[in-house]
Amino acid sequence: MSLEILTYSFMHRALISGIAIAILCSVVGLFLVLRRYSLFGDAIAHSSFGGIALGLLVGIYPLWTAYGVSIVSALIITKLKDRYNISGDASIAVLLSSGIAIGLVIIGFSGGFTIDIFSFLFGSILLVSVDDTVLILSLTGIILIVILLLYRQILYSTFNEEQAKVSGIPVEKINYLIVFMAGITVVTSIQLVGVLLISALFVIPNVTAIMYGKGFKQTAIISMSFSVFSVVTGILISYVFDITPAGTIVLLSIGLLAGTMVIKSAGLLSKN
Amino acid sequence: MLKVVEINNLTVQYPDVKALDDVSFVINQGDFLGIIGPNGAGKSTLFDSMLGLNTKYKGTIKFFGKDIRKSKNYLKEIGYVPQKPIFEKNFPVTVNDVVRMGLRNESDENRIDEILQQLWIHELSNRRIGELSGGQQQRVFIAKALVNNPKILILDEPVTGIDQQSIELFYSILRELNSKQKITIIWSSHDLDAVNQLANHVACLNRTLFFHGESEKFFSDDKLVKQYSEASMQEHMHHH
Numbered sequence: 001m002s003l004e005i006l007t008y009s010f011m012h013r014a015l016i017s018g019i020a021i022a023i024l025c026s027v028v029g030l031f032l033v034l035r036r037y038s039l040f041g042d043a044i045a046h047s048s049f050g051g052i053a054l055g056l057l058v059g060i061y062p063l064w065t066a067y068g069v070s071i072v073s074a075l076i077i078t079k080l081k082d083r084y085n086i087s088g089d090a091s092i093a094v095l096l097s098s099g100i101a102i103g104l105v106i107i108g109f110s111g112g113f114t115i116d117i118f119s120f121l122f123g124s125i126l127l128v129s130v131d132d133t134v135l136i137l138s139l140t141g142i143i144l145i146v147i148l149l150l151y152r153q154i155l156y157s158t159f160n161e162e163q164a165k166v167s168g169i170p171v172e173k174i175n176y177l178i179v180f181m182a183g184i185t186v187v188t189s190i191q192l193v194g195v196l197l198i199s200a201l202f203v204i205p206n207v208t209a210i211m212y213g214k215g216f217k218q219t220a221i222i223s224m225s226f227s228v229f230s231v232v233t234g235i236l237i238s239y240v241f242d243i244t245p246a247g248t249i250v251l252l253s254i255g256l257l258a259g260t261m262v263i264k265s266a267g268l269l270s271k272n
Numbered sequence: 273m274l275k276v277v278e279i280n281n282l283t284v285q286y287p288d289v290k291a292l293d294d295v296s297f298v299i300n301q302g303d304f305l306g307i308i309g310p311n312g313a314g315k316s317t318l319f320d321s322m323l324g325l326n327t328k329y330k331g332t333i334k335f336f337g338k339d340i341r342k343s344k345n346y347l348k349e350i351g352y353v354p355q356k357p358i359f360e361k362n363f364p365v366t367v368n369d370v371v372r373m374g375l376r377n378e379s380d381e382n383r384i385d386e387i388l389q390q391l392w393i394h395e396l397s398n399r400r401i402g403e404l405s406g407g408q409q410q411r412v413f414i415a416k417a418l419v420n421n422p423k424i425l426i427l428d429e430p431v432t433g434i435d436q437q438s439i440e441l442f443y444s445i446l447r448e449l450n451s452k453q454k455i456t457i458i459w460s461s462h463d464l465d466a467v468n469q470l471a472n473h474v475a476c477l478n479r480t481l482f483f484h485g486e487s488e489k490f491f492s493d494d495k496l497v498k499q500y501s502e503a504s505m506q507e508h509m510h511h512h
Contacts, residue, residue: 034363156373160359166323167374168347210364214400219364 020140021192022227028185029202041202043092044186045195047073047099053106066187074183123194123246193246200250208257274301281331291317297484304450306471307460313478315460351417355428361402374416407438424456
């Protein structure tokens, strides 16, 4: 691999944005996975597809409409679950298909699939602008600071809602905060892996890390490391071989998971 | 005597059943109250109402003289150990992490070590919670409940599915917390013998409260003990 690619400024932007998104997705995703909300990212991403199509139709920058739609959808999923007692997986399924359906209808009105739509479906990390990079870094920073400040409350209400309530933690507010942050994280990450593969970034590094880590912080750090490794290596490999970064990144993280499973079943991974 | 808990005319009506019917009693500071009653007697409903998890009740519940509907501040003075703490088995938290979750003043690092030592789980500090035995997990949850130095400890049938040796250790810990640290204990249990040995007050609940007073009075009254045993036996038969 030639080191020349590291001198291109688009590559700098791609790597910086990619690392930020990798860290953000693994941290937010860890809470979602532990809440048995693994497909939540998928549902939000699919519904944000409707938002992207809407943005393209009316001529607003599609990510802005996607942020709006995904945050509303995230809150709707939570409300459906609480108010109507629809199970988490069913409400996710409802929203997932509504988003795609709305998106498809809007795309029909606006004259069919274009290159823009494809870049949102499959990601376009090598095309991120300076503005995109600044936005990604700022949102990552804000969300990570919020999580650090409310770390105990978020962890406790993820671990056991009832006990957290008895300890005086405003569990319902924390739940809404988490889905709100997940909504923002999903749209922020669309540029890296696209709508279709988002949940891989949320779920796979965390499932892998849970097999290694003992404590929570250790698990989070391992997950972030795996995630950053997959993203950076994926971007570089895909550029060299001229293949899609999204697919490469996800396959690399699946490789890490598979490797971990092999190590574990060979008895080499002990938790004590 | 300082009244720490006052329950007046507490009634909880579920759609198909009256879970609690006009229950009133007072718990004084330093009491070790054993709440006994068959399955479905309303013990968990009583605790849920006291802890603010169930707010659909009639009557009043006061902690330290204040109605709990008006302020949730009283929760700061309570440590709660649920019947069987539910969590994902592979949830990546250590014993230390779990106890730390309960710690309100996060700078109070030494308190975690202190409470782990007091409950004989110090050497388990870096183990994942899901790998421990039922008895060890229970001590972790007691440690979490005690980490903020609560004035009241509430335990919901805390020995279900735990081995005998751990139960003995657990009882001696409870006795010490009550006698030496003067923590008021409210404890629901199926085990009449244990209540007889540990508690200084007994509340006998079967939707209504049919006895509340000193445990000596309850256990010296054969009629009451028989009545309780029959009620729980009926419930037992009903369940099979």
